[in-house]
Amino acid sequence: MQPMNTERLLAELAKVRAAMPLHRIRRKLKPKPVSERLNAPSLNTLSMVDFELETVADALETMVEETNAVIEALDESLFEQALDIYYAAEELARDPEHAHMVEHVEKMRRSYEAEEGRPIPSKEETLARRARGSAATAVAGSSALAVQP
Numbered sequence: 001m002q003p004m005n006t007e008r009l010l011a012e013l014a015k016v017r018a019a020m021p022l023h024r025i026r027r028k029l030k031p032k033p034v035s036e037r038l039n040a041p042s043l044n045t046l047s048m049v050d051f052e053l054e055t056v057a058d059a060l061e062t063m064v065e066e067t068n069a070v071i072e073a074l075d076e077s078l079f080e081q082a083l084d085i086y087y088a089a090e091e092l093a094r095d096p097e098h099a100h101m102v103e104h105v106e107k108m109r110r111s112y113e114a115e116e117g118r119p120i121p122s123k124e125e126t127l128a129r130r131a132r133g134s135a136a137t138a139v140a141g142s143s144a145l146a147v148q149p
Contacts (some may be wrong), residue, residue: 006052015057022066024073029065080130086112087123 093101112120
């Protein structure tokens with residue numbers, strides 16, 4: 001078995017991290033404490049291999065947290081876009097010329113309510129929330145607004 005090339009592995013992780021859209025993260029990530037085993041008192045008992053493994057493990061854990069935060073931010077963005085599509089479809093459905101949209105709007109509404117257990121927020125509520133800059137949005141059901149075949 002070949003020894004782990006820690007420097008190369010950390011460089012690859014840095015490349016992957018650099019490609020991530022970290023600018024999308026809206027919530028503050030909590031500073032991650034140094035691994036317990038890398039604290040000064042126990043540092044003397046670590047072998048170089050253990051130290052390298054802990055360093056890589058810490059880097060991977062940080063990357064997982066950042067990846068989850070990016071996914072959460074992208075999910076929130078998709079949810080907001082889905083709301084905009086819903087509101088546009090709802091408005092179109094009011095026009096007799098686009099009466100066929102009523103069925104799609106109803107499907108979207110039922111899907112959201114089934115998944116979220118509450119009505120879709122009104123356009124006014126959404127605009128007010130956005131104006132406040134609130135990140136408190138129901139992202140768990142962001143795919144619920146997609147029109148189901």
